Amino acid sequence: MTPDDERFLRLAIGLAAKSRAGGNPPFGSLLVGPGGAVLAEDHNTTISDGDITAHPELKLARWAARELDPATAAATTMYTSTQPCGMCSGAIERSGLGRVVFALSVEQFMTLRPPLTWEGATLEGPALFDEARVPVTGYYT
Numbered sequence: 674m675t676p677d678d679e680r681f682l683r684l685a686i687g688l689a690a691k692s693r694a695g696g697n698p699p700f701g702s703l704l705v706g707p708g709g710a711v712l713a714e715d716h717n718t719t720i721s722d723g724d725i726t727a728h729p730e731l732k733l734a735r736w737a738a739r740e741l742d743p744a745t746a747a748a749t750t751m752y753t754s755t756q757p758c759g760m761c762s763g764a765i766e767r768s769g770l771g772r773v774v775f776a777l778s779v780e781q782f783m784t785l786r787p788p789l790t791w792e793g794a795t796l797e798g799p800a801l802f803d804e805a806r807v808p809v810t811g812y813y814t
Contacts, residue, residue, distance in 0.1 A: 674774075681705055681752040682776050684714070688729070689754035692716035700754055702729035704737060704770070707748035713737075729753065730761035734768040747771040755782050 681703065688701020695716075703714035713736050715729040730753055737746050746769035755777040757765060765773060777785075799805075 677709065678752070678774050681711075681750075682754075682774060684711070685752045685754045686776055688714060688716040692718070692729075696720055700729055702733050702751055702753040704733050705750045705752060707745065712741075712749065726760065728758065728761050730757045731764045734761065734764035734770065737770055738764075738768040741769075743769050750774060755779075 685701045685703055688703065689699040690701075692701055693699035697720045698717045700717040701715070704712045706712045713733055715732045715736075717729055718727040719725055730751065733751060737749060741749060749770055750772040751765065751770055751774070753773065753775045756775045756779045757773065
């Protein structure tokens with residue numbers, strides 16, 4: 674961890690505080706380009722936007738995929754106040770960003786909030802592997 678990493682993490686933590694002060698969950702993120710400049714920043718707006726996907730990491734990954742060429746994206750670092758969730762991790766991977774630096778790990782974060790309970794949809798599967806693999810096979814090679 675470099676002094677610059679710590680400085681940018683502190684900015685992400687400040688964005689998380691801004692998010693909380695605005696009535697949203699306390700998460701903030703920023704993108705730092707290869708030259709060390711902040712390219713974009715955002716905070717969680719799931720409450721104010723009424724959008725369960727309005728995580729800052731997802732919003733910035735989408736921005737990077739739209740706005741950065743692949744080489745620049747690969748040389749860009751996301752700094753975020755908390756380790757990205759599964760949804761955001763998938764978007765970050767697809768965006769081509771080269772590095773993610775986070776302050777709180779998932780394990781640390783979970784000690785600061787009540788336990789999560791799954792009261793949502795029932796998950797069933799896997800099923801129909803031979804059929805489901807046909808449209809996927811060869812796509813990623």
